[in-house]
Amino acid sequence: MKYLSGWLEQYYTALTIELEIDGTLELTPELLENILGEEFIDGTYTLYLQAIDEHNLASDIIEFEFTFSEIDLPGPEVLSLAAIYGLDTYPDAITLPNTGTRQLSVTVDGLVDSPELTIDIGDISYTVADENVLSVSDEGLVTATGVGETTVTVEYGEASATIPVLVDEPEMGAATVDENGGVVEGSDGSLVMLAPGALTEETSVNITPLQQQDLSLPVPEGFEFATAFNLEIEDDKLDIPAQLAIPAPEGIETGTEVFFLRKGALPDETGTWNDIWLQEESGVVDADGFIRTTSPPYPGVVRPGEYMVMSGQGGSATKPQRSANSDN
Known part of the structure; x- marks a missing residue:
């Protein structure tokens, strides 16, 4: 990760930090001192975050303001990673009986410990080509409503994936x-x-x-x-x-x-x-x-x-x- 302090425009600190499994990062006084280059005191700060992976692919720079506490990795950061790597949906294709349901899993493709986007992030949309065949809830639960073939298109920011679905007797x-x-x-x-x-x-x-x-x-x-x-x-x-x-x-x-x-x-x-x-x-x-x-x-x-x-x-x-x- 790279951080740029809001009050020293040319000050960058390159750090390698492992996020928690739920995508959070705890800003401890020691970490903030490494970022800011001076003793940390309580208060409100503005940081600029950019993620660069092992292949040197970089996300957009994200600006966020915080008061010292555990903070969530901002949604735009995950959006940027999804735009780079794409979405990994599971299952890749679905068949249901005419009264069946199936929970979708949507993560960032290739991202270790990616948050489950259907639960952790929100702002994900589902488009059903034929709504006479099935429906999809905001949480990604697919429910058969008829019989036939259709597709579900999953969109998260600029990233998307299409899942073929068959509902059959x-x-x-x-x-x-x-x-x-x-x-x-x-x-x-x-x-x-x-x-x-x-x-x-x-x-x-x-x-x-x-x-x-x-x-x-x-x-x-x-x-x-x-x-x-x-x-x-x-x-x-x-x-x-x-x-x-x-x-x-x-x-x-x-x-x-x-x-x-x-x-x-x-x-x-x-x-x-x-x-x-x-x-x-x-x-x-x-x-x-x-x-x-x-x-x-x-x-x-x-x-x-x-x-x-x-x-x-x-x-x-x-x-x-x-x-x-x-x-x-």
């Missing part, structure tokens, strides 16, 4: 889904929602519930079994993670975080492959009694297989990276 049991996406419903009411672009060709998709005794691996230490299912995807891998809605068992409170583990395999020190649970997704129990997947920071559900949904802090399951899905 669920198909029961094994169903054929193509590159346009679709919704498949299991016998227990579970939903597999495949966004436009998740598949490259027509593919058979199915989801069937499993009981704990049906699992081929024991429950990992540190987890508590919630539910399980088998996901069948004939194409073997999705280009966009599936969004799932799974009935929650009785006794799990609304708001509880859960984890989705897929049966996979990893080699040991001798090169022998061993079956293991891979932690690939997280989810939250919603008020309607369904567990819905949330993905970041996890890679999401992109492969077929045997899945177990667990509550707890996690134990011996392996956590794949979001950017590199395991092939097993």
Whole structure:
């Protein structure tokens, strides 16, 4: 960061400062003395802030006045960074059943610890191409209002992103889904929602519930079994993670975080492959009694297989990276 004091026009101080995760910066007396070059005394000050990243890309200079306290990073600063880097929306594409909802996440692309713009900043707008298909709240909650295809354009200052959305009637049991996406419903009411672009060709998709005794691996230490299912995807891998809605068992409170583990395999020190649970997704129990997947920071559900949904802090399951899905 570079700061320019308001009362010495040619006085610059170059500082490297790590912001808090919520985008705030605490101006301590020591920091202000470094900025101002003299002993800090209580009062009101005007500072000029400019952010320069590791690639030497600079934001606009932002002027702000403060009385010594913890201050929020000004909205215009984040606006400038969004204009440079663009927006990162999640999901990139959405499919919903005709009564479904989905919360959007919007951050600054590539910015470590970017604030969640739908919550922390405001001044973000959503434009729906066909309002007969869905609506979007000020907080980024997408709600289906009809059936069809449309787009949601997210705008924040000069930055924008467009998200394709399909709202479709669920198909029961094994169903054929193509590159346009679709919704498949299991016998227990579970939903597999495949966004436009998740598949490259027509593919058979199915989801069937499993009981704990049906699992081929024991429950990992540190987890508590919630539910399980088998996901069948004939194409073997999705280009966009599936969004799932799974009935929650009785006794799990609304708001509880859960984890989705897929049966996979990893080699040991001798090169022998061993079956293991891979932690690939997280989810939250919603008020309607369904567990819905949330993905970041996890890679999401992109492969077929045997899945177990667990509550707890996690134990011996392996956590794949979001950017590199395991092939097993």
